[in-house]
Amino acid sequence: ENKTLPFEAIGEGTLHRLVDAFYHRVGMHPDLAPIFPDDLSETARKQKQFLTQYLGGPPLYTNEHGHPMLRARHLPFDITPTRATAWLACMNEAMDEVGLEGPVREDFYARLYLTAQHMINTPDDDE
Ligand code: HEM
Incomplete structure (x- = not known):
């Protein structure tokens, strides 16, 4: 077999830019900003580690955080x-x-999409 890992197909540079672009939006989103820290740099750092391994790259998240x-x-979050x-x-x-x-x-x-559905732990207010 000769399958390219998604991590390799996307590339570390693009993945890191993606995470930064993502948290820039999270920090401005009225539904999301209230549950995130004001300084998203550590959150972004962990997400870069996590998504690297999620996409088949080296286990950076697990190596540091278990x-x-x-x-x-x-x-802890709704x-x-x-x-x-x-x-x-x-x-x-x-x-x-x-x-x-x-x-x-x-x-x-x-x-x-599937992982996000799995994270849901609280109904919306009107449910
Ligand atoms: C951490 C919200 C989905 C991966 C967090 C934090 C919040 C949050 C509030 C804590 C941030 C901090 O204190 O630094 C949400 C919401 C989601 C969602 C509202 C909507 C479904 C996801 C998904 C993934 C993910 C789909 C992975 C694909 C992570 C990771 C962390 C994190 C890796 C850092 C965990 C740690 O502290 O070590 N998320 N998240 N999240 N989230 Fe999510």
């Missing part, structure tokens, strides 16, 4: 369906901004 246990790490939609919208716009296109984008986004 098993991701992503759903458990999100339990992750509503509205916030999951907002998170994914910020990611979609960030993908546009960095010029990520084609099947590698579609596959990455599809995985993020």
